Amino acid sequence: MYDWPNFATRARISEWMDASHIPDECLRAALQDLRLTNRLLGGYAATHAALDPLFRRRDELTMLDLGCGSGDYLIDLVRRGTQFGCTVRAIGIDANPATVGHARAHLDAELSPPFRSRTRAEIGDALALRYDANAVDVTHAALFLHHLHGPDVPALLREMNRVSRTGLVINDLHRHPLAWAGFWAFSRLLRLAPMVQHDGPISVRRGFRRRELEEVARDATLAAPTVRWHWAFRWTLSTLPTQN
Template sequence: MQRDIAAIEEMERPDADPALLERTYAQFRLVNLVVSGWRGVYVRLVRPQLPRRGTGTILDIGCGGGDIALALLRWARADGYDVRVLGIDPDARAHDFSTRAAASAGCGEPGVEFRRATSSELVAEGASFDVVVSNHVLHHLDPPQLAGVLADSQRLARGLAIHSDIRRRRSALLLFGLATLPLAGSSYIRRDGLTSIRRSYTRDELSRVLPPGWQAHPQGPYRNLAIWHAEARMAP
């Protein structure tokens, strides 16, 4: 199955139906809880980078509905860490939803903040974070955008950058299509999720497009992690 780089997700369109888009953002939390594996990524990779003393910082690029940023904040606090999480997304609709989600969850400053911004804007501001993450972002990007986000991640991360994304497989299309049948028509989750799978990379494809210092790691049968450690700055 070839990567379908021409496919466009409905929620990316400027004229996307507001009600369907709102329900899509709301359903991200459930879908990501089932398929994204961020709890394990947090335990194995994110948590060891957080300081035991002082305040740790996490950046979530392309945060969408904000559920991953809020989950990372909740897990870190439960483990006794003082942490601040910033979620950024250039889409005003995503920013509006994530801001409201944080307010309804009772997560105000200084715990979490959502901004309508890009990673390049944060680089220009001189920002830095212990850990930089993204979820389901890489497959959306064309080659120049991908190179830009990865370069920005290196500049922004003091410790570690982790970009988690779908791994394209025919069985993933079948299983996701069947599992999300109850959501068909209620949001863009099923339609756009199938498009995302078709747009996503295999592990070998991702390895080939990652710049030096980055590594593609498998996470289960249907996910890839693109990982960069700050130690790579010191490599010859």
């Protein structure tokens, strides 16, 4: 008999994406399909909900995107800002050199020179950023927090808060059986990359409940954090002000 997963607590199960070495073709296919899932399952929309009010009020913003993957959020952020008359300059940080290489290639392929000049991807440790305090306006991390456990979770929030002048945005998964079963079926119906089929349901099990995010925000001593739910089974945790 199949054992139904336990959703009461965060799972401590490794994802293939966490490996120190990933065959390049496997990584390329997974990053491509993650862009698709972000588009179809509300990933970009959740970040938009948190950032659009700020884009409307500001003429320009500097941003750090942690765990940047293929750079898809960098592309989305600079384009989204332009829709509101806001010039966004965005830097992506990822610990995996191969992933950063894919991000740079994706930025080159997708962005025109004016947009490309406002983005870059760097190798770095999100828990020990090589940036001074208040170095950028906003720090952002999508589908990255669930890769961390224990004290590293509030440590990431503290580091994001340290380098941001205006606030931070976390975009991550709601740990819920419907999200787990739904993504299991979605990834197989669309014949997504094997890594995405394997890691996606695990990512959901490593995701968060509202109370857990609120507790982590308190542990990180964040000022006035807001946790909101978004379709499909996404959370945003934000410290962005409601007005300037």
